[in-house]
Amino acid sequence: MRPRIIQGDDQIGFYWSTPTGSPTSLQALVAVDDEPDRLMATHLEALDDALIIAAGRFGEVLGGGRPPADADQRDGLVELYRTLDRLCLEFATAQELTGFGVDLRAGKIVGTAALFSIRARLPLDLLGPAPFDGELDDPSIGVIGGFGEFHHVDPDTPWKGGRWVVRTEAGQRFPLTLAMLFFDSSGVNKDAARKEHRDALQAVVTAARSPAADPLTVSCAVDWLLYDWLMAHREDPDSAEIVFPKGYEDDAALVVSAAATSVSARATFDPGLLGLIA
Template identity: 65%
Template sequence: MRPRIIQQDNQIGFHWATAGGLPTTLVDLVGDDDEPDRLAATHLSALDDAMIDAARRFGELLGGGRRPTQQDREDLAELYRSLDDACLDYARAVDVLDMRPDSRAGRIIGTAVLMSILARQPLDMLGPAPLDGELQEPTLGVVGGYGEMVYVDAARPWKGSRWVVRTESGARLPLTLSMLLFDSSGTNRDAARTEHIEALRAVTSAAAHPDADPYGVACALDWLLYDYLMAHRDGPDSAEIVFAKGRDGDAGVVVAAAAASVAARATFDPALAVRRG
């Protein structure tokens, strides 16, 4: 008998079970399995199915269509926990296997990250974005200036960064990758995507620094991931992520950043503490 996915009707998310029926994880399975690649692919398929079900059940809540009831809040909490667990489990498994996540893995994990963020939003579980409170509010109309990725503290990359418009007058206004890619003139889109991915990579790499504050790391990663993923949705009403042509290599960065975000939040979110190790 093979290990199997447990994903029952009305269950939020899924989990692995051994051939003997005991709960387990993907990372614990792949080290001793004859077909670990098959297990990793099954994990992604189960996560994809779980998200399709979650979108059907909780789409109105995730889209901000109504305020959550107490039961909704409990369901959204279970949703983000299951998604976060699945993302971290997959990332750890591919590390054990020394695999490079492909574009399919990046699309599914990226969609799960975005859904987790949208589930945490009505629960007030999202921290401030980098430079929050330090930027000026834009006025109505066309804004002249240039966009740049601004780091909170170049000497402490775990504090993160974000896109900013620097106007001719020197004002700094908030900017998103979506605005940069689709609403701005004269933008080198591929270079912007590369710079954003490098910013994600910088925070992910610095997350393990002994001086890094896990809460700050989580806020920095969640913002950079959210900004990137919102700019790479399949459509304005979709949470499905698609990579731009020729950008399949970004998948590995998204998977690693997703895992680093969960690991950081597990240090102060008791619901994720089981995943610290």
């Protein structure tokens, strides 16, 4: 007998079961299975199916069309983000254990799952502040002239992250996103911006392992940078499907590791995630 996936009719997501029927995790299975690649492929396929079901059930809320209708829907969003977080972390941990590479399909699916998790936490007020929150100027209506720049919170402490801002000649700093740079700005070197953003996200992921890194600050930093990247790399403005431009296929691995870094950081203080990194 083989391990199998368990998912009830009304269940959000799924979990793995051993051949004898005991609940387990993907990383526990791949450590002893003769065909870990099959298990990981099955995990991704089931996660993709779970995302389709979640989009049908929570799509309007995840898309920002309306807030949760009632307490039951809020509870559903809590279960959704915690389940997706667990499944993303299981895949990332199993990938690290096996040494298998992260292909585009894995990056797309885990990226969409991470985006759903962030969008599910947004109406629940479970997202921490973005870098420089409360420190930037409020833009007025109309076109703003200035220079799009990536600003680090503290260049000597990369796990604190950073964000894009518009710096005007008068010295004001206005909020900016990677998507705005790509699609609403002129004279932008998109490849350079994409690389700078990628390097900043990678720096947070790497520095998050430091004993000095504060988990709450790390989670805020990586969530913002990952969310900003994902929103700028959707197939279209109405889609949650993530695309990787030609020549940037290696970014799939970063998306997976960034999603896992966020979950690991939040698992130190989110009661619903406690035990995931034990």
